[in-house]
Amino acid sequence: MRRSLVARLLLSVVAVALVAVLGTVWLTRTTQPSYSIEQAGTNLEADVAIVDELLDWGGSHATWDDVGPVVHRLAREHGRRIAVVEQGRTVVDTRPGFPYPDHARTEVDPWQELVDQVLAPDDSPGTGSEDLAPLPDHLSGALTLDDEQRAESLRRVSAVVGCLGLTLETSIAFWPTGRAVLDVASQPDGCGAPALAQPIGPEQRALDQITELTNPCLITAGLPPVDRVVLRPVRADPAGIVLGLQTGGEPVRRPAPGEELRCVAAAFTTASAGSVAPSVEVYLTDERGDQRNALDLSPGSQARIALVSAVVVTLVLATAGLVGVPAVRRVRSVTRAARELAAGDLSVVVPVRGGDEVSDLARAFNTMAAELARTREQQQQMVADVSHELRTPLTTLRGWLEGAQEGVVPTDAHLVDLLHGETMHLQQITADLQTLSRADSGHLxxxxxxxxxxxxxxxxxxxxxxxxxxxxxxxxxxxxxxxxxxxxxxxxxxxxxxxxxxxxxxxxxxxxxxxxxxxxxxxxxxxxxxxxxxxxxxxxxxxxxxxxxxxxxxxxxxxxxxxxxxxxxxxxxxxxxxxxxxxxxxxxxxxxxxxxxxxxxxxxxxxxxxxxx
The missing domain is CATH 3.30.565.10 (Histidine kinase-like ATPase, C-terminal domain)
Structure with missing residues (x-):
């Protein structure tokens, strides 16, 4: 029994869908790891924490050479395999020998956040409080203090906090550089608090260099230069380095968003060259290197596969119904028109909708039907014309011959000439028709x-x-x-x-x-x-x-x-x-x-x- 085109189309689509689902299951069984959603969430949290700590470390160190102890500690704490690779060189790998899969690669660049937020050529000035020159909270750069200098800054801040009658635990914060700062809403004026802005250790040299680099940038941007770039030893949110600008006897002010802010950030970047570690690639996998495991075909997994299969099959059937059925209906209309044309109805016309292949077929059929109708009309007209042309000489011949048969017309040479003339006229018509027929058939x-x-x-x-x-x-x-x-x-x-x-x-x-x-x-x-x-x-x-x-x-x-x-x-x-x-x-x-x-x-x-x- 012959199947309809719709049935064959639907069966084919179902078969393709089933094959696609089965193939997906097979690929999943052989290539995908069997991580649970809970485990994936745990790994994501651990990876974020690892990357954040590595950013902090890189922002305060010139190279990654000494990062090994930190990486091994992070691997033990989070149960992850960590590999740090710098320009193709493996700096440290907690599980040597495992591959470096692309899906586990993360770029750690201490400078990237500063470049994206401040130095990028757009109109966004970055984020942070109104007092914050938007230096990311993991960057220390040229302002990094050693242990002795950090202790000195803590002693000075603690003295001011005690004088103000504040609590040490809630009133002291630390910059990434190691400097202790006041964690208060506004900068106090008493108890020697303004003296906390005095540079410690390498800070003065770094601030002088930042000032020298900032002013040419400001002048190039059409802005007035400043006397110096200073520290504002208060806590920022997030806890980044707080820089201010001072000109003459004016109060210290924050850098204005836009070109002024970019100039300060660019100067800090240049001054910190050699103090911040370069970009590296960090590979974070499980302790087995994300080795591929078989999919667990538990009842729950089987139910999910069945659900996905049902959804895919339903979508495919719906697509076939929306696309295939209308096309088949239009093909059937062409088929009905062809049967009517074969039965002799040359006036049949197929409706044309759209511009696809079926529409092209309908237009071609209509053109063919119109041409056949024109050809039949020409043939009918030609038959009528031929009949008319032959009727006159045949009638003349019949009249003269009947007259001669009845003795009305004498059978003399004149009659022979007349009959000969009519015969030659008939011969001319048939010869001309033969010539045209051969030309029409392409044989002439x-x-x-x-x-x-x-x-x-x-x-x-x-x-x-x-x-x-x-x-x-x-x-x-x-x-x-x-x-x-x-x-x-x-x-x-x-x-x-x-x-x-x-x-x-x-x-x-x-x-x-x-x-x-x-x-x-x-x-x-x-x-x-x-x-x-x-x-x-x-x-x-x-x-x-x-x-x-x-x-x-x-x-x-x-x-x-x-x-x-x-x-x-x-x-x-x-x-x-x-x-x-x-x-x-x-x-x-x-x-x-x-x-x-x-x-x-x-x-x-x-x-x-x-x-x-």
Whole structure:
């Protein structure tokens, strides 16, 4: 039993979906680690803590060479394997021998936060309190104090806190550099608190260098320089280094967001060169190096796989229903139209919607149906025209023969001439129909050979001389001789004789001119008369089969109505064109072109002008 296209499409989609799900399960079993959600959350928290501590360490050390003890301590505390790699060199690895998977790689760059927030070329001034020059809380740089200097700063702050009557545990904080600072809402003025801003150890040298680097940057940015960059020994949130600017006797102020802030941060970066560790790659995995394990196919896992499979299959079926069913319906409409067309209904039209392949099929079908309808109409019209053309000579023959049979018409030479004329007319019609039929089927061919076209015009003039003389017409030839061209001599003479015969039939003037000329490599033939001419409507139908300007003409004046159609076909077989120009009361000019036909050679012998039908 034949399945519908929709059923086959749906079955195919289901099969593909099932294969995709089964393949996913197989890949999961062989390549994915079996981590639980809880374990993944725990690892993430541990990794964040590890990275933060490594950032703090790198912000206060010039190199990573001594980071080994810190890394091993972090690995024990968090149960993680940690590897620090600097430019391809492994600095420390708590579990040597395991690979470095890309998914476990994290870049630790002490400078990156400062670059992103302050030095990046945008309009964002960074984050932090209004007093904070936004230096990340893990950076110490050139302001780092040693143990003795840190103890001195703690002693000084503790004395101020005691004098103010504050609690040591809640009133003292520490910068990343090791300096102890007041953890208060606002800077007090008494108890020697302003003296806490005095530099300790390397701070003065670093501040002088930062000031020297800041001012050129400010001047370049179109801002006024400052006298010095100073410390503001209060706690910031987050706990970063607090820098201020002082000019003359003005109070210390915070750097303004924007270019001023960037200049201070850039100066701190330059002054701290060699005091902060460079960027490294840190690999954080489990203690087995994230080795791949099989998926645990527990009942819970199987239920989840079944759920995912059901969702995938449902989505695929819905997609097939939304996409495939409408397309199949449109294909079926084309099929129904094709059956109606085969049954003889050439007026059938398929609705066209959209611009996809099915729409292209519908448009192609409509074009084919319209062409078939036009062809059938032409065939019906041709049959009617042929019947009409044959009826007149056959009726005439029958009338004369019945008259002779009944003794009304004498059977003399005159009767024989009449019957012969009607018979020749019938022969002309059938010969013309045969020529057109062969042309329509593609079996009519031309046989090119070097031919003197001027001589063909003279032959046509001689052949039409008697008929032209009976109508007092002077047929003249204007052609340079010889004019040799690669054409079919018989077909070209047939074209010329048809045009001359048409001119003789319709001319009421005094002359017919046959002209030949060369336009580059194209031979141009013209047949002109000074006869009755034609209207624009007549010209538009001039080359239609069985058409006559005057339907009342007899065979003696109207011909078969096929000569001009045949002539155009023969010229087009040569790759040329046949056109007509006419004006009522002035005359008509037919122009035939034969492109690329000149050879410059003389014909070997007189060319025959007979046709090989």
């Amino acid at each position: 061919q031309v046989h090119r050979e070097p031919t003197d076209v001027a001589a063909l015009l003279h032959e046509a003039r001689r052949a039409s001389g008697e008929r032209a003389a009976t109508r007092s017409l002077d047929v003249r030839v204007d052609a340079p001789g010889p004019l040799v061209a690669e054409v079919d001599p018989g077909r070209v003479r047939q074209v010329v004789e048809n045009l001359v015969a048409n001119a003789v039939q319709h001319s009421e003037g005094s002359r017919i001119d046959l002209r030949a000329a060369l336009d580059g490599t194209t031979v141009v033939l013209e047949v002109a008369d000074d006869g009755i001419g034609m209207t624009a409507d007549d010209l538009s139908r001039l080359f239609d089969r069985f058409w006559r300007a005057d339907r009342s003409r007899t065979k003696g004046s109207g011909g078969s109505g096929l000569g001009l159609a045949i002539s155009r076909t023969l010229v087009e077989l040569h790759g040329g064109t046949l056109t007509a120009a006419s004006e009522p009361g002035v005359g008509t000019v037919f122009t035939a072109t034969f492109p690329g036909s000149t050879t410059g050679e003389e014909p070997d012998a007189p060319r025959p002008s007979t046709l090989n039908l």
